[in-house]
Amino acid sequence: MARPTRKSAASTKPLLKPPVRIGKLDAAAAISELRKLHEDAEDEEVGLMAADNELFQALLYLESHAGALKDEEARRRAAVQRVKLWEYLREQADIHQAKAIEHARAAGAEWTELVPALAVKSPSAAYNKATRLRAGVLTDHSRGDRPVRRTPEAVLEAERQAALRAAEERRAQRQAARRHGLLAPVAQRLIEHRADLDDEEDVSFWLDQIAAVLPTCQTPTQLVSLETYVEAVVRALKKLERTTARPAASTADAQLAFAAAAELVAR
Known part of the structure; x- marks a missing residue:
C-alpha cells in the first residue's frame, strides 16, 4: 500500500503557534510584594536588598535569602513569583539584546564580529540567532498582536507584514x-x-x-x-x-x- 503523501507546510505556519509570554508586568510592584514577605518574616538582612526597580540584583538577593521565609506558604508564593520574574527578565533581555544587535549592525559591525558576542560558532548562526531575537519586539498583527514565534521564517514574515503596513500608512x-x-x-x-x-x-x-x-x-x-x-x-x-x-x-x-x-x- 502506498504511503500517503505528506502535505507541505504552509509558508506562514511559523506564525500560527506563537509562544506564551509574560508580556507586560509591573516588576517593581512584584519585587515590593516579595520584600514585604521578607520584612514580615523578620529577615534581618532585608535592608541589603536592592531597590524595587533593580530587578536582577533584587532577584539574586531573594534567591540567596529564600531560607529567611519560615512559613511554607510564603516560601511557595515567593518561589513561584521569582520563577515568573526570571522569565520576564529573560524576555526583556531578548528585546534589549536585539536592539543592541541592530545598533551594532547600523554601526558597521559584521556578523563575524558578532559570533563570540552571541555565543555561536558561525556568522550564519549569528544571523539566525539575531533574527530569532527580533521576535521579542515583533507581534503578529493578523492575530491580535500576539507574539511572533521565535523562528527566522516567522520573524521575516512578520517584518514583511509590518513593512507593508508601514507603507500603507505612509500612503x-x-x-x-x-x-x-x-x-x-x-x-x-x-x-x-x-x-x-x-x-x-x-x-x-x-x-x-x-x-x-x-x-x-x-x-x-x-x-x-x-x-x-x-x-x-x-x-x-x-x-x-x-x-x-x-x-x-x-x-x-x-x-x-x-x-x-x-x-x-x-x-
Whole structure:
C-alpha cells in the first residue's frame, strides 16, 4: 500500500503557534510584594536588598535569602513569583539584546564580529540567532498582536507584514496631506464669506463646526471631521436653493466659495 503523501507546510505556519509570554508586568510592584514577605518574616538582612526597580540584583538577593521565609506558604508564593520574574527578565533581555544587535549592525559591525558576542560558532548562526531575537519586539498583527514565534521564517514574515503596513500608512498620510491642501482653502473661503451665505439654521451650525476645527486641523481624524462639515454645508445650501428657488449666496465671492466647495465634495 502506498504511503500517503505528506502535505507541505504552509509558508506562514511559523506564525500560527506563537509562544506564551509574560508580556507586560509591573516588576517593581512584584519585587515590593516579595520584600514585604521578607520584612514580615523578620529577615534581618532585608535592608541589603536592592531597590524595587533593580530587578536582577533584587532577584539574586531573594534567591540567596529564600531560607529567611519560615512559613511554607510564603516560601511557595515567593518561589513561584521569582520563577515568573526570571522569565520576564529573560524576555526583556531578548528585546534589549536585539536592539543592541541592530545598533551594532547600523554601526558597521559584521556578523563575524558578532559570533563570540552571541555565543555561536558561525556568522550564519549569528544571523539566525539575531533574527530569532527580533521576535521579542515583533507581534503578529493578523492575530491580535500576539507574539511572533521565535523562528527566522516567522520573524521575516512578520517584518514583511509590518513593512507593508508601514507603507500603507505612509500612503494614507500622503493622501491625507494632499486632501488637506485642497480642503483647507475651500473651507477657509466658506468662513470668510459666511456673512453672504444663507444663515439658515443648518448652514450656520455646520459653518460653526468648520470654524472650530479648521485652525487646528492636522490629524486624520480632524481632517475627516472637516471634510464631513464641508459636505454638510454644501448639502444644506443646495437644499435651500431647491426649496426657495433663489441663490444661497448673496455675492459673487460667496457664490464662488460655495461652488468651489461643491466641486471638491463631488470629486
